[in-house]
Amino acid sequence: MTEGLDVPRGLDLGNRARALEQLKVHPAAHSQMVSLVMDILPEQEAGLLVGSRQWPLLAARMHKIGESEGTHVVAQHLNRLTADTSWNRATGRALVGRLVDATLHSLTTPPSASPASASRLWVSPMPARSRSTTTPATAAPGQPAPAEAAVPAHRQQAAPAKRAGRGR
DSSP, rough: OOTTTTTTTOOOSSSHHHHHOOOOOOOHHHHHHHHHHHHOOOOOOOOOHHHSHHHHHHHHHHHHHHHHHHHHHHHHHHHHHOOOGGGGOHHHHHHHHHHOOOOOHHSOOOOOOOOOTTTSSOOOHHHHHOOOOOOOSSSTTSSSSOOOOOOGGGGGGOOOOOOOOOOO
């Protein structure tokens, strides 16, 4: 979600006005992004997207695209939300999550992408590698590869789990 954005360390998405200020999205630019979304999506879905916790990050991405390529390009990106409504199959909280994901996808793929490639989700290779549980073959040629898959450090068990209740 933050790839390619200049995100400050203390970003607080709970405080929308402060988050927009930290992300350098000026009030005029923010209202322009909101009206773009309101023009493209139905009123309820636009309200859910703008009201989502991740909205400041999406607004920052739209602002960045708008500054470099123009607001018409941002509109082209967002128009793909009306063409591919797979996000609309969810309800409640899931709808907000899917709508945020679909918006991020529409903003991170070129507007000229073919419809076949636009329906596939784009996966960034760097985060995907960082979450991978496999290791590259580090053994010398002719040697067997490691028998077990690598486990990320934060998932490794450092010590046996503490037992609950009385001991014997």
